[in-house]
Amino acid sequence: FYQFASYYYLTPLSAVLTNAFPKIGHYRIKETIQVSESSTIFKKKEEILFIPLRKKVFSYLEEDNESFINPTEEQSKLIYLIIKNKNHTKPFLLFGKTGSGKTALLLLTAKRFYEEGKSVLFMVPEIGLAPHIYKRALSLFPKEDVLVWNSNLTKTERRYILERVKTTRSLLIGTRSSIFLPLKDLGLVLIDEEQDSSYKSETSFPYNSRDLAFVLSKIYKTPLILS
Numbered sequence: 001f002y003q004f005a006s007y008y009y010l011t012p013l014s015a016v017l018t019n020a021f022p023k024i025g026h027y028r029i030k031e032t033i034q035v036s037e038s039s040t041i042f043k044k045k046e047e048i049l050f051i052p053l054r055k056k057v058f059s060y061l062e063e064d065n066e067s068f069i070n071p072t073e074e075q076s077k078l079i080y081l082i083i084k085n086k087n088h089t090k091p092f093l094l095f096g097k098t099g100s101g102k103t104a105l106l107l108l109t110a111k112r113f114y115e116e117g118k119s120v121l122f123m124v125p126e127i128g129l130a131p132h133i134y135k136r137a138l139s140l141f142p143k144e145d146v147l148v149w150n151s152n153l154t155k156t157e158r159r160y161i162l163e164r165v166k167t168t169r170s171l172l173i174g175t176r177s178s179i180f181l182p183l184k185d186l187g188l189v190l191i192d193e194e195q196d197s198s199y200k201s202e203t204s205f206p207y208n209s210r211d212l213a214f215v216l217s218k219i220y221k222t223p224l225i226l227s
Contacts, residue, residue, distance in 0.1 A: 004215055011205050069104050071104070089218050091226055103227075106227060107133070114141060118188060119170050121178060121189045122172065123189070123192065130174075133173050150175045162182075166184055169184060175198075
């Protein structure tokens with residue numbers, strides 16, 4: 001995946017990795033790449049090795065969780081449709097007004113994949129949206145498996161999360177750079193407010209994490225849901 005990003009955005013692999021994993025100290029990456037003759041996309045398996053860290057409590061996230069989310073009849077039908085077509089790589093697009101239940105639907109769908117032993121990446125455009133989704137997720141997922149990734153994390157927090165998602169099934173709620181984290185058994189990618197321009201990075205490594213989500217979905221053969 002990193003090799004593809006480097007190739008597609010005409011950026012050295014070292015620059016891709018530096019921007020994908022800032023402020024985490026030393027790390028090593030071992031990547032095996034297999035490219036089929038008929039494929040236009042790189043197929044690969046990544047392994048990132050980190051020093052295990054002690055579990056850390058993140059002070060910026062409150063522990064009080066919201067009431068349990070019960071799916072409506074319409075939401076249940078949509079979840080069934082998504083699960084039924086989970087082996088297809090075509091993306092889903094959810095369209096609805098603010099307050100129509102899109103976030104609840106995404107979390108309920110994520111829970112189904114989590115129960116099947118899969119990790120889920122839930123991307124948000126702004127840091128400010130993460131705490132709300134985190135609190136709602138606590139009514140559906142074990143607290144230790146719900147993690148938040150953004151640019152405000154300390155080096156220790158970043159290293160803990162990277163080690164955690166690499167080795168343990170989890171729900172990762174993150175901003176645009178979370179697209180690069182190596183989640184264990186990734187089964188579903190969710191993008192909230194997919195039209196938001198914040199998914200575009202204009203740093204020394206310019207990329208669009210929304211576009212890269214399509215690539216990630218195809219590489220790992222996971223459903224992609226945009227809302």
